[in-house]
Amino acid sequence: MMTDKQLVEGCKSGQQEHLELLIVRYRDDLYRFCRHLTLNRQDAEDLFQEVWVRVLRKLEKYDAERPFKPWLFQVAFNMYRDHYRKWKSVYALWTWLSSDSELIQIRDPASLAEEDLLRHEEHRFLEECLRSLPKRYLAPLVLYYYEEFSYEGIAEVLGVPLGTVKSRLNQGKRLLHTLMKEMN
Secondary structure (H helix, E strand, O other), X not given: OOOHHHHHHHXXXXXXXXXXXXXXXXXXXXXXXXXXXXXXXXXXXXXXXXXXXXXXXXXXXXXXXXXXXXXXXXXXHHHHHHHHHOOOOHHXXXXXXXXXXXXXXXXXXXXXXXXXXXXXXXXXXXXXXXXXXXXXXXXXHHHHHHOOOOHHHHHHHHOOOHHHHHHHHHHHHHHHHHHHHHHO
8 A cells, every 4th residue: 555655746746546546545534524614515525625626736835754634634624714714704604504514414214223313313413512612613623533633633734732722622522511411
């Protein structure tokens, strides 16, 4: 299996198959991250595609000694943040997205067992609570719990100090816990 460094070098030299392998390697993780950030399938797909376009344009500036995944997620987060800064306030955005959001999709509800339906409802409830959090807590929680990034990795992706990551995770967990109690 080729390393990320080898794939990036191949991309820089114009080898299309290396780009395809890199996209396949990170497709699911990056799309899931985009989906958690945007809370909307269409916006996540748009962001996912825009991230890869930006990555291709910035690949020459990428330091191959750095791990690729945190850099890729940093590009995605920065694009998300910049895009939504141009739009509305965070709370108006949450309200606007809330009617469209569906992180968990059921293909055929009739075929799911009762346990699966309960799990689905729990995910929807968690999604609703996450949507209610201030934006600065959402990305650290998603990166830590869903994408399994370390504190250092989150700090790198978000471009904030390690102490800020710890603080936002701690405060985000407390806020999420309070919200879940209130909304239950």
